[in-house]
Amino acid sequence: MTPASESNRGTLMLDATCAPADIKYPTDLHLLNHAREILETIIDTLHRPLVGILEKPRTYRNQARKAFLNESKQRQPKGKTIRKAVKKQLGYVSRDLRIIEEL
Numbered sequence: 001m002t003p004a005s006e007s008n009r010g011t012l013m014l015d016a017t018c019a020p021a022d023i024k025y026p027t028d029l030h031l032l033n034h035a036r037e038i039l040e041t042i043i044d045t046l047h048r049p050l051v052g053i054l055e056k057p058r059t060y061r062n063q064a065r066k067a068f069l070n071e072s073k074q075r076q077p078k079g080k081t082i083r084k085a086v087k088k089q090l091g092y093v094s095r096d097l098r099i100i101e102e103l
Contacts, residue, residue, distance in 0.1 A: 029082065032089035033068045036061075039096035046103040057099045064092040 040059050047056055071077055071085035 029068065029071060029085055029089060032086060032093060033064075033072075036064055036089060036093050036096060039093060039100065043096060043099055043103065046100065050103075057103075059096055059099065060092060064089065 040061050043057060043059060047054070067085060067088050071081060074081070077085075
């Protein structure tokens, strides 16, 4: 044996149950809200050169934020209310995507 292999003796322990905790479920309400906020900043950036030429598109960002906070502040939300909140956020996201396409 070479001297390098003798000095590297030890035990390798692997655990397959470890996973990053910061990966969110795709239908998570927080993930949709974050996507909506990013889309709104993209809309603001795309509209900046058109100020004064075109009216700024309606994104309903205040209503969307309020709807998100109403659901996220609940301690144990019911499944029905979560589905309603996810549907609302999906509606806001799809509206923002359409606006970005038009701009």
